[in-house]
Amino acid sequence: MKSKVLFGPSGKPVNYSGPVYKATKYIKDEGLDSFEYGAVHGVRISEKSANVLKEGSNDNDILVSMHGPYYINLCSTSEETMEKSIGHLFKAAQAGEWMGAYRIVFHPGFYSKRDPKIAMSEAKKTINKLLNKCEEEGIEDFTFSPETTGKRTQLGNVHEIVELCSEFEHFEPTVDFAHVHARGRGCLNTKDDYNCIFSAIEDNLDIDMLHCHFTTIEYGDGGEIKHHTLAEGDEFGPDIKDLLEILIDNGWNANIICETPNRDEDAILMKETYLSML
Secondary structure, three states, rough: OOHHHHHEEEEEOOOOOOOHHHHHHHHOOOOOOOEEEOOOOOOOHHHHOOOOHHHHHHHHHOOOEEOOOOOOOOOOHHHHHHHHHHHHHHHHHHHHHHHHOOOEHHHHHHOOOOHHHHHHHHHHHHHHHHHHHHHOOOOOOOEEEEEEEEOEEEEOOOOHHHHHHHHHHOOOOOHHHHHHHHOOOOOOOOHHHHHHHHHHHHHOOOOOOOEEEEEEEEEOOOEEEEEHHHHHHHOOOOHHHHHHHHHHHOOOOOEEEOOOOHHHHHHHHHHHHHHOOO
C-alpha cells in the first residue's frame, strides 16, 4: 500500500505577514498540505476568525490541527491547576470545532517527583472530567491528541501516550519524533529505532493517519533543550530520511508538522526529500 504523507508548518509561516487565520492560501501556494494553528499561549481566536480559517482550509485543501496551551497539566499536584487545564482544553475543543481542526495537540503534564503510574492515574481522572464537560456543553467534533514529550520529568513517553489514547474516545496520538529522540538522549538512529514506536502504535491503536511533529533537536541529560533547523542536521538529530523511509516502506499515512525555527521553509525541504524517495 502506498503511503500518503502530508507536510506543513507549526504556526505562522516565516515570511507571511497577514493574519495567521488567513494563512492557508499562502501555505497552499508554497506547495504544502497542512497547518498547525498555535494556541500555545492561550486560546484567543474568535469564532468568526476560526470560521475564516476553516473556509480557507477547505478552499485550499489544507489539513488543520491546533496546538493547545503549553501550560496544561492534567496530573498536577494542584487541584486548581488541573481545573484550569480542563478549561483550557475545553476552550481548545470549542475553537477546534469552529475551525475544523482534526487534532488538538497538547502536552499532558509533569510527574512532579511522583511515580509515573500515579501521575498517569491522576491524568486519567482529569481526562474523564474534561470529556464529561465537552459532552455537557455539546462539543462533539474534536479529537484530543496528547503529544510525546521531550523532558524526562514529563508524562508522555511513547507507551504512556499510547495508553492514554487506547483508553479514551476522542483521543489519538501525536508523536513528536524530536521529543522521543531527546527524551531518549539520542535514541533514534536506525530504522529499527523507529519501528519500535510504530509497533507500539499498531499493536494498541487503530488510526488512519499518524499526526507527527519533527525537528532536529539539542538535548541534555534531562531531555529537550532547543529546536534546530534541518540545515543543522549534521550536528543535531534525528534524521528526517529515516522516518520517511519507514513511512514509505510500511505504507503509513502521516501528517508531519515541522517545528524547526524555519517552519514552512523546512517543511518544504521535508516534502521535497519525501518526493525524491518515492
